[in-house]
Every structure is written in C-alpha cells, then in structure tokens.
Amino acid sequence: MRIFQPPEEKAFRQEVRDWLETNVPRGRRPQEGGEAQRDFDVAWRRRQFDGGWGHIAWPKEYGGRGLPITRQLVWYEECARAGAPEHGHNVFFVALQHAGPTLIARASDEQKAHHLPLILKGEAIWCQGFSEPGAGSDLAAIRTRGEVDGDDIVITGQKIWTSYAVHARYQELLVRTEPGSQRHRGLTFVICDMKAPGIEVRPIRNIAGGNDFCEVFYDGARLPLSTVVGGLGNGWDVAMSLLAFERGAASFPVAIETAARVEELIEYVEETRPGRWRDTEVGARLAEARADAAALKAMVHLLIARGSPAGEGSHVRLFMAELTKRISALAMDLLGPDALDRNALGGWPRRYLEDFKTTIAAGTSQIQRNIIGERVLGLPKEGARAGGKA
C-alpha cells in the first residue's frame, strides 16, 4: 500500500508529457459523430502510433511497448492532464479495449500478426456483433447462423446496437454454427470483414443525434474459416474472455479521465458563481462527485492489486457508469438555460444524452449487479430452489 515513483516510471511519465505537449491535437474533437469525428479519431490514432505510442501494454511484436498495465494508467493520466482526446470515447474503443485484448488472449499468431498492427496504426476500426433483436441482456439467446460450407462460414441473420458499424472494417461476431444448438453451446466467434458481400449496415439515430449506432444484416455473407477465433463451437468461451475485458479494463480510461471532468465543472461554477456555490445543493453534489472520482480511480488500483478476479471488474464498471451519468446530470443543472444548447460548455448537454449508454452497454447496470451478486458475493441464481445449491 504505497505511492511511489520508480525512476523508470518517472522517465516514462516525462517522455509522455513531452510528447503530448507538442502532439495533442489543437482542435476539438467533432461532436456530432459521422465522418468528421471518425477522421479526427483516425488521425489522432495514427499520430500516436507514429510517435511510438501505438499501445503501452500490448506486446512489442504487434506494435505496442510491452509495458505493465500500471504504465498504461500513467499514459491515461497524462493524456487527461494534457487535455488529449479521451481514450474512453473514440471510434477505436472496441478495437483497443476489447477486440485487441481478446485477440491477444485467444487468437492465432497469424490473426494477431494481421489485426493488431492494423488497429494500432488506425487502419481498422472495429465494432461488436453480439446483441440481436431477441438477444440483448440474454446473450446466449442469439440466433444469427454461421453455416460451415467447405472452407467458409456463411452468415445469415441480424445484429443490433452495433456502435461504429458504419465506420468499421472488422467486427467481433458471435454466431450459432451448430444447427439446433441451445444457449451457450454451438456458438463460434469470428472476425467478420465488414466489406464482405451480403453485409448491410443501417444506421440507427440515437438519442444524442448520432448515426454511429447501427443494425447489421447478414444475407449469406461468406467468411473464410480462418477467421474463427478459438475454434468452432468455442464461441461462448471466447465471448466470455471478451466480456471480461469489456467489463474490466475497458473501464480504466474513463475511470482515470473522470476526475478531470469533475474539475472542469468545479472550475466552471467557480467562474460563474464565485464563492456562492459551496453551500448549495450543487456544491454538495460536486463534493460527492470529487470524492467519487477519487474512489473510482482507487477502485481501479485495488482491482489491479487483487489480480482482477473474475466478476470484480463489474464493481468498477457499475460505479463508473452510474457516476458518469450523475456527473453529466449535474452539469445539466449547473448550466441552467445554457443546457438547452447542446454544444454549451464544450458539449456537456450532448454528452449528457450520450452518457445514457454507459449503464446499458457492456451489460446493463442490472446485469452488472447480477454478476456481482452471483459471481462475487455468491448469491444463488434466480430460480434456485429452496435447499438447493446456488
């Protein structure tokens, strides 16, 4: 239990700081989604890669620096400090936070060698093909079929709530490859090439006005069997690896960036109502938010210190998601009439709308509570009979 700075970390931090000073994009990230936002994110990703910052923790052979996760947190901290574009919000989020880590853990050497550098160079945006119209929280209910035909898998069905699908080159796709199989059996995880014939992406307008939230239709799209990750029929297991990343370390960027967002609001209120806000209701909420942001960061470090046991990441995910919504709701109240301008104060009102997704994506808050209740606290599953085992 200590805070210290080994010389290598100090040098690393300084190197990051120096590089960010001259390389952080000057213009704001376009708020409205679409191609301008995508191009901004691609350019920033390319700049990081060219500067030698493709990834802090990924292995060197795939373009990362091969450093420990704690150094990755230093990178997030320094980026937040420098006002760099948020790591928690960009079109490479899926690729960097869960597709990549899943490939590193589960994919073949050929798959890793092909895909990981493409991600880091900004040449491949990824999306997630898990949810379906009839399979949201109940992921094991998916029906999209993958029929093995010679050396190919032929995909037929539909996915939905697919963020960034309009921009994506690849997709984490979970399909049912064993006809008639039930629940989590008979599923396969494939890397879907979004340019394959037979795939149609239709944007869905979301509550914040963006069009990057999509549904994807597959009408006999052919993917080579070489796109399977972890073997035919092992899809559920690979998907669980992925969800552990999505519900665990994928929360870290936002967890680190949250404190800076709270400080931004404190600065704003200090400017607009100097000296008059501390003893008001918003003062109380800002105090709580400041403590919560500190605790959120501490939770990340506790999770790492405990070796990230299964399910524990959901503590961070749930706390982060609910705190994010509390903070953006607080911003709305602070802004008063300005809240009616979506772009006020750097776009907080738009962010307030976007943040509704945080308690839905990666498993709703209710699913996170089930995970904590059952996997961490050991409570029985629903329907467990009296006197029976959990």
Added chain:
Amino acid sequence: MIDLGVNDDQRQMVEGAVALLAEHAPVARLRPSGKPVDPHRAIAEWGWFGVGLPEARGGLGLGVAEEMLLAFEAGRHLLSPSVAATTLAAHLAPEDVLAALLTGEARAALALATGRDVLAFDVEGASLIAVVDGEEVWLAQVSAFRGTTVSGFDEAVYASRGTVDRASRLASEPAFRARLLIAASLAGIARATCDLAVAYAKVREQFGQPIGAFQAVKHICADMGVRAYAAEAQVRMAAAACADTPDAGAFQIGAAALTALRAARTNAEDAIQVHGGIGFTAECEAHFYLKRAHLLGQLLGGTDACRTRILAERAPEVA
C-alpha cells in the same frame, strides 16, 4: 506507481488481528443475549497500539497503512472508540503513560467537541481522553473531563456529555490520522454489513427460494458490495497517500471520509432491510453497525463537514 495491495507482513498481521477479535470480540457479544466482554486488554497485549508507533516510542515502527488496516478490522468488529483513541494517544502521550497504554493497563477514551460541549465515549476505566476538535485532536487526562451519562444513540458505547478543561491539554496533532482511522472503521462497517446481508440472503427462503436469488434483493446486495469496494479502495488510497505523514494525504483522506461514511450508513440501512422483520430486532447485528456508523460519522464532522473539506482541498496533480 500506486500499489493498493497488502504485502505478506500486512496480510499476516490482519489475519492475526482477525483471529484475536474472533476470540475476544465476536460481534455477537453486543446482542441482548450476548455476554458483555471487554477485549481491550487482550487487544493491547496482542500489540495493537504499538503497530504504527515509531520504534523510539516503543512501537513496531510500521506505518499509517498498518494502523489503517487494523482500524478497518476495529470497524468490522465494532470495537470501542477507545481503541482508536488509544491508538491516537500512543502518538501523543507523555513517556510516563505510554508504556501503560501499550500494555493495556491504561487506555484513552474518545471524545468529540461539539462546539457547545464534549461528548465522550466509554470514559469509564480510561485515564486519558482524546478529543476530536475540528481540525485537530488533543489529549488530556481524563480527570479534566466533567460530565454526566446520557442515553447514547449507540448503546454499545457508554456516552457522556460534559466539558474538558482545555488548560489541561497535554499534546495535540492535526486530525488527519484520526480521520483516516475513522474512515477505515467505516469502510470495515460497510464490508461487514454487506457480508451480513449476503449471508442472510443465502439462507432465508421465501416463495420456495433463497431470497438472494431474487433480483430485488440481489441488487441491493450488489450495490452494498460496490460501496464496500469503493470505500475500501479509497481508504487504502488515503493510507498510501499519507506515506510518512498523515497530512500529506489530506485530499485522499477527505475523499475516504465521504466515501466510507456514505458506504457504512447506506449499507447498514440496507442490511436491516434485507433482514426484514428480524432486522428490526435488537438481536440482529445490523443495527449496531448503523448506530456506530452515525457515531463515527459525527467524529468526521458529519456529511456536510466532509463535503466542505473536500471542496476546500486542492485536487491532487498526477505525480
């Protein structure tokens, strides 16, 4: 580099403390049907009060982190505030009483300056009194306290109201250490109440199922788990930030106080609710935690003071 883990020595120390308290201070001692015990002497003999004390003062020379870990267990086991008071007093007491504090022959009582008077806890048998007074903690002979017994909100603690003659101050220190220890005890309460509710939800059956299988109950427990996790993480961060001196961790202690106070209170309230009818009885341990959370919360100045303090601090720069 932030390391919030416990090392092997710390883990062994905590295991030792837990075994000690399981034997000498089981929470069931507080129940109306329980057998009252005074574990203070056993705690002292185990070495509790020397853990964070410099070797020059006869202590083990370990740090704030170890004191925090013990305070967490003190909260979990609902130890008398005198344990925190004696820990603080060991840092402040003159040499001639120090040895007796370490062996348990003498102890300190904890008191809270309210502005009008002083509320003192478990004064009987104490020879010193440690007064939490705004931004500092000061120590006096217990004879400087004049007061009368009141009907304490937390019946596991004898409360009295009165005054302490300020002229009899022996020593003082900034309140950071006291706040960290109290926050750690509150984090311990948050964990204990979560465990209590979860254990009950696993065995209590209604509608043919353990009630913990129902999402309505499970989700209450999950939220309790998250609050306990956040509180424990933040008290560890606060202890880590203190390094050599508690005042270095002012911001993190402030965040820990608010996080742990809210976690302890809410979890204790939820623990009563999860227990249903039995939760409203004095035999169920949940109410002891609720009452202690209020007592410790007031020692932190209450929620409002915690909020004011954290807004007054500068947010930490990254290293």
